[in-house]
Amino acid sequence: MSENSNAPTLENGLATDLIHDGILRSQFGETSEGLYLTSGYVYDSAEQAEARFKGKDDGFIYSRYANPTVAMFESRMCALEGAEMARATASGMAAVTATMLCQLSAGDHVVAAKALFGSCRYVIEDLLPRFGIGMTLVDGKDLGQWEAAMRPNTKILFLESPTNPTLEVVDIEGVAKIANAGDALLVVDNVFATPLHQRPLALGAHIVVYSATKHIDGQGRCLGGVVLGSEEFIMGKLHNFLRQTGPSISPFNAWVMLKGLETLPLRVARHVETASQIAEYLHNEAKITRVLYPGHKSHPQHDLAMQQMGSGGPMVAFEVAGGKAAAFKFSNALRIIRISNNLGDAKSLITHPSTTTHQRLSEEARLELDITDALLRISVGLEDTADLIRDIDAGLAAI
Ligand SMILES: *Cc1c(COP(=O)(O)O)cnc(C)c1O
Numbered sequence: 001m002s003e004n005s006n007a008p009t010l011e012n013g014l015a016t017d018l019i020h021d022g023i024l025r026s027q028f029g030e031t032s033e034g035l036y037l038t039s040g041y042v043y044d045s046a047e048q049a050e051a052r053f054k055g056k057d058d059g060f061i062y063s064r065y066a067n068p069t070v071a072m073f074e075s076r077m078c079a080l081e082g083a084e085m086a087r088a089t090a091s092g093m094a095a096v097t098a099t100m101l102c103q104l105s106a107g108d109h110v111v112a113a114k115a116l117f118g119s120c121r122y123v124i125e126d127l128l129p130r131f132g133i134g135m136t137l138v139d140g141k142d143l144g145q146w147e148a149a150m151r152p153n154t155k156i157l158f159l160e161s162p163t164n165p166t167l168e169v170v171d172i173e174g175v176a177k178i179a180n181a182g183d184a185l186l187v188v189d190n191v192f193a194t195p196l197h198q199r200p201l202a203l204g205a206h207i208v209v210y211s212a213t214k215h216i217d218g219q220g221r222c223l224g225g226v227v228l229g230s231e232e233f234i235m236g237k238l239h240n241f242l243r244q245t246g247p248s249i250s251p252f253n254a255w256v257m258l259k260g261l262e263t264l265p266l267r268v269a270r271h272v273e274t275a276s277q278i279a280e281y282l283h284n285e286a287k288i289t290r291v292l293y294p295g296h297k298s299h300p301q302h303d304l305a306m307q308q309m310g311s312g313g314p315m316v317a318f319e320v321a322g323g324k325a326a327a328f329k330f331s332n333a334l335r336i337i338r339i340s341n342n343l344g345d346a347k348s349l350i351t352h353p354s355t356t357t358h359q360r361l362s363e364e365a366r367l368e369l370d371i372t373d374a375l376l377r378i379s380v381g382l383e384d385t386a387d388l389i390r391d392i393d394a395g396l397a398a399i
Pocket residue numbers: 091092093094117119120160164189191192210211212213214223224225
């Protein structure tokens with residue numbers, strides 16, 4: 001196996017890197033990246049096996065540790081994120097959980113924004129305390145709350161921005177400064193902004209995590225996750241944790257993600273363009289009482305969003321007049337936009353967070369996060385914008 005002799009250089013643009021970076025070509029010279037569906041590897045000699053286990057011979061040992069297809073995906077993710085190193089995982093939640101557990105011990109403390117993807121909130125709020133790890137949840141928009149929550153034993157600050165499902169924007173640079181002052185690490189879950197529109201490492205974050213299941217796959221086929229950060233963190237903490245505990249991504253899923261990266265810039269540009277048109281359309285509709293889209297000038301943090309994300313992103317949230325009954329009528333009348341809790345698909349998907357993704361929270365916790373019964377969230381797909389708007393019109397007519 002050899003590295004591509006026309007390997008991209010630092011001067012190449014991102015679209016070029018996302019097509020060429022990290023290719024490991026076999027002796028067959030295949031154009032498309034090879035799919036190495038193998039759990040193990042053979043050695044030329046017992047001496048080579050010994051050297052490889054001692055780390056004196058580069059090469060693969062077992063696919064729970066590393067695999068050529070997975071390595072290509074990790075390398076291309078590093079090019080995208082500007083990270084020193086990456087590790088792919090079986091799902092986004094495996095990435096989040098491993099990032100926490102590989103470096104926290106009983107007695108440590110974590111500060112996180114309240115508004116989190118449901119399972120991320122479970123990990124912070126329910127799982128970590130079972131192992132003696134303290135946590136404080138804050139309003140992510142309020143830097144004063146982050147600062148006040150810091151303790152001498154705070155090791156990790158965790159946030160997502162924009163948040164799910166209300167699309168609030170957290171000041172990543174501001175929180176990174178608080179993390180640095182407290183000698184802690186800032187971990188950013190960057191799914192909702194997509195890696196093309198928000199670069200947490202450049203804003204001072206130390207670790208970035210993704211559910212690759214979303215826009216990186218982009219067609220709703222495979223689960224996967226990625227953790228990116230410094231070589232010191234990945235090799236010093238994460239690599240051994242993943243190797244010993246085993247939340248490995250299938251080479252097949254990594255291959256799908258790797259190929260997904262080739263078209264990511266085209267797809268995300270289209271998602272964002274259509275999302276901003278839908279937000280503008282909803283804004284002018286009487287039966288829509290509130291539109292939450294960071295790219296729209298009505299968003300309370302529009303300036304910060306533009307500065308930090310450079311676009312409004314691919315997700316749109318809004319409230320309909322008439323609460324849950326109206327939200328259900330709207331959703332049930334749609335024919336193109338399908339009801340699903342997933343996101344980041346070519347297909348536009350709508351969800352009613354208070355009865356699905358966030359039903360686990362108490363009503364009080366939901367209202368604290370502004371997740372009302374009237375709230376709907378659309379993951380904008382790649383369909384013709386005019387068709388999506390016609391579908392939304394049908395939804396409005398049903399209210
Ligand atoms: C989907 C998602 C996750 C979890 O990812 P899975 O691949 O489903 O495990 C975590 N965070 C955010 C923001 C997500 O959208």
